[in-house]
Amino acid sequence: MKDECGICGRVMRTTYMRQCQRCKKMFCRDCMTPDVATGDPMSMLCLHCARRIVSPRTVSKYAGLESHLKFRAAFTDLVTLKFARIDGLIGSNLPMAAYRDPLWWSNTSSSAHAKAWLDAGWEVQEVNLKEGTVTFKKVRTLPRKPKKKSLEITQPFTPVPVRPLRSSKKPSNTRVSKLYARIKNLERQRNMRQPIRGMKGKSQ
Ligand SMILES: [Zn+2]
Ligand SMILES: [Zn+2]
Incomplete structure (x- = not known):
């Protein structure tokens, strides 16, 4: 085999x-x-x-839509957006399916785009493909982020204890960089292979 x-x-x-x-x-x-x-x-x-x-990869394509809805949540429960406006928010074009298929707008967290509005606490209430608009409804209020602690100094300075170098059990940086080097090498090899084949073909 x-x-x-x-x-x-x-x-x-x-x-x-x-x-x-x-x-x-x-x-x-x-x-x-x-x-x-x-x-x-x-x-x-x-x-x-x-x-x-x-x-x-931590940032989804639809992160811009998610943060917009989170922002609007402070003022309103209902937001209607034109598809073109969403293009602007995500800095990219909505796929053709969004214009053609109402199912694309389903509130299922298995799709990256729906996950964006669901994570923001919103659901699609209505989509109008003819007009190219979608109405989101706020379904839950996200817990507010705790305020950043002020940098006020309340305690005297105590130095951070210095850990001995060799005791760390975490994967070492060397290991990670070796891994990267190997991937880079493979990519380079693959990129080199093709043009060489092409050249041989011409000369024979
Ligand atoms: Zn794998
Ligand atoms: Zn292999």
Whole structure:
């Protein structure tokens, strides 16, 4: 049995391959790293998933809509927005589905866009595809963020205890940077491979 590694593209025996715990796809062992979060050496992550864990994408495309609704929540329970206005808020275009399919506006947290208004405490009440407008209704009030503590000095300065360097059990920065270096290398190799093939084709 042979299979292709999902990262480096090499075809090899499946005995040399492992399944990623996160995406469940098969990769060669060179393209995997043990999941340091579990400490189990048999629990492996592909480098793509490891990268996503190390630096997850935190800002959704619809973050602008979410913060707008959070802001409006202080003044009103009902907000009607033109689709073009939403484009402006998210700094991008709504997908065609938003213009064509009323189901796109369903209040299901499984979609990134609905999650944005649900997380803000709002639901879509009505959508008018003909007019290109959507009406959101506030369904819950979010707890107010605690005020930032003032920088008033109330206690005398006490130095932070210095931890000995070697006692840390966290994944080291060296490990993370090695991982990045390996991903970079693979990307470079892949980018190099294609033009070389093209050149050979021309000369032969
Ligand atoms: Zn591989
Ligand atoms: Zn994976």
